Amino acid sequence: MPEEIPDLEPEFSSAGLSAAARRFLKPEEIDPVGFLADWPVWLVSGTTFLAGLVGIVQPLLVRFEKHPKLLSALVPYELYHLSKTVEIGFALLLIYLSFNLLRRKRTAWWMAVTINALSAGLQLIRIGSEHSIWLADKVSGIDLPNYSAVPPILGCGFLLILHNHFRVKSESKSIRFALITSAVLVFVALSYGTLGFWLLDKIDFGVSFDLQSCIARAFNGITQLGNADLTARTGYAKWFIESLQVVGYITPVFIFASLFRPINYQLNTHPRERHQAEDILNKYGRTSLDRYKLLQDKSYLFSKDGQSFVAYKTVGSIAISLGDPVGPPDKITDMTKQFLNYCHENGWSCAFMQVPGEFLPIYEELNLDVLKIGEDGVVELDKFCSETANKKTFKSPVKKMDRDGFTVVKSSPPHSEEELSEMQAVSDEWLSLPGRRERGFSLGKYDRAELKNDTIYKLIDQNGKMLAFANQVRSYETGETTIDLMRHRVEVPNGAMDFLFVKMMCMLHTEGYTHFSLGLAALSGVGTESDATLQERAVHQVYEHMNRFFSYKGLRNYKNKFAPVWVSRYLVYEGGTPGLVRTTIAIAKATED
Incomplete structure (x- = not known):
């Protein structure tokens, strides 16, 4: 019986004010990690979240004076209440966007600026036509409608001032997919509502619907505008109206979830890049692992001067560098920062696998976690x-x-x-x-x-x-x-x-x-x-x-x-213990592909 021979092919699967000022004004120097370093992002996200909360609570605490007004002009009751419904919709979006702002999403930044501005505008056009029914009696001198526009205005201002902190891209293919999906879902939802109203018996609502009214009522039901003049007379009619509301809730969830996916990287390395990496390795290579940086499964990020590079592979939302960056020793810090920023711009976490101890101080200076693996x-x-x-x-x-x-x-x-x-x-x-x-x-x-x-x-x-x-x-x-x-x-x-x-x-x-x-x-x-x-x-x-x-x-x-x-x-x-778990799983998948 021959001896059992171990698998010798190795594997691992499974300072101050000036620094703060630089980070505030030029976050691209080091894409920071951690709460204290990320305070501008938390400030913007928190203000946007507050604007969303105010937008939800404010309509509940006010009533119009004697007649509904917008911009001091009399308007129908339906239009006034529609403005408040839209405001609540904006508020919910702001709360949702605040979490994506924590991920530095550029798409979330654009949407948050727009919706903060629209939310503030909706509240400003009602100034002078509303009074609070609770807060003014409790705290004298406060006219709630005059103050509720402050959070979205502040949010908009912070977003514009700190725009350089929001550079994480969303994948263009995902955005196109979201737009196509939303169009299909809206069409299907409208078709469902239109067909439903068309097939209803007169007994369900006491009226008959033509095609134009079917489409209009389906639109009102799906967009939560409602059909206040309709009274459900049967259980089926009541269920149908509720089902339209459910469809109206589900559709935007799929749309917004698609918009904020991290970049799904597709490997497309030009042979010229591999030759450039090989030339740099011939000058600055240091380990037996460097040879594997030239395999076909690697992508490359080169420094601006073309003297350094990182060989990496993406698995899900993790970009795994094989070993240290390669280049002149005095350029390794800059190359590491560039790779970190590149990863964060694409919504990825980064990892460096099987690195020797030579450059550990650089990683620790950048607040990355280090674990001995063998x-x-x-x-x-x-x-x-x-x-x-x-x-x-x-x-x-x-x-x-x-x-x-x-x-x-x-x-x-x-x-x-x-x-x-x-x-x-x-x-x-x-x-x-x-x-x-x-x-x-x-x-x-x-x-x-x-x-x-x-x-x-x-x-x-x-x-x-x-x-x-x-x-x-x-x-x-x-x-x-x-x-x-x-x-x-x-x-x-x-x-x-x-x-x-x-x-x-x-x-x-x-x-x-x-x-x-x-x-x-x-x-x-x-x-x-x-x-x-x-x-x-x-x-x-x-x-x-x-x-x-x-x-x-x-x-x-x-x-x-x-x-x-x-x-x-x-x-x-990066990412502490949860990040270690995600990275280990990603490495296991990378070695099995």
Whole structure:
């Protein structure tokens, strides 16, 4: 029975006044996070919410004097009451918009400015024609109709002054969809009402309706204007009028919900962008993870000077950067800020996955959360080949494999179709094993076009059959290299993968490489430090108690045989614990796509 070999392809799824002034006037410098930093947004949202509350309560507390008036002119009772009904509708919209203003939605900003202005106008045209029936008796000297226009006027003013804080876009396709949907829903609702009135018997309301009156009454019922002159004489008629009101409530809910969706990003990366990213990596790349920033599933955000970039993927409303931004070290802060602002403008939260510790102070300065997620095992090849490989752990199985006629062969590109087909067969067998599957984002997949240009190390048996292979890929750390895929057949002898690794590493050492990255051991070394955060201690409990399901310890223990130096890797995210949950789910989906 062959030994159980851990899945070595790693994964992680699952200052002052001047600063405040700059943030107030130029929020694009740092798109702030948290209540204190977001106070201008909260001010605008709160004022808009207050304007909505006043718009709801004010019509309940006032009556017209002797005759209904608008702009001091006598008007019919119906028109006066219609103005109050519309005001309540505006008030409800303002309350709804206040929550979307907290999300910095630009569409919500435009609508809030418009509706605040209209709400204030509706209240101002009734000044002098109303009196309060309760408040004026309680607090002398207050004429409620003269003051109720103040909140929407203030809201409108704050919105205009602080307009730079509201830059989150709504997706144009969603807006078009909302408009089309609203048109269809209105048509269907009007058709429903018109047909309903047309089919009513005279006994239901005591009158008969022609087509024009059916349409007019359906419109009045759906828009909540009502049909005050109609009296339902049957239970069916009463139900029909109530059903029209329900349709009138449901229709705008769907419309407004569609208008405020976050951007649904569609990957469309131009080859020129990938070439530009590759050029920047050649100058400023730092880790073995950087190679995966050139995979087809990545989008790119470049700095204005074109010297830095972030490689990311969006899943839902989370934009996940693979590792740190890449560029000159003195430009990393600016690139990080640019990416944060870009995400927030599109209604996304951001995350940086598997980052080393070098730039953690930058993330912490920007009030982002940091969580250790594991450790990368880096083998010093000189020490490994001279000491570790000669210890009993490796010496005995390597000697046995040598004696039995097994060999490790280095195959340089390009590779023949026959060789690629044999590797495909090995890969297919490996994928048939329980728990094995193709992953992406931070790992490569079996791709003949990619493998054709990689150096391959193959384990060959006595009969010349390929039992396993690993493809060498570039690390952008000087003197370091690593592998991407490591796959074997279902039936391999005990010690086969140890044999492949020992031979391959010593060959690489002979070629001049100084270090070899074994990749991430997920959750390894998390929560063991004395200053570990509560989240890291929780992750440590997962590592200790969920190992039976995910074999986290097995992967760590296997890699430990190579005596690596363990280098911490972190997840940077925003949104506290809820944000961590959303980000973890998004990363799991990103690696499975």
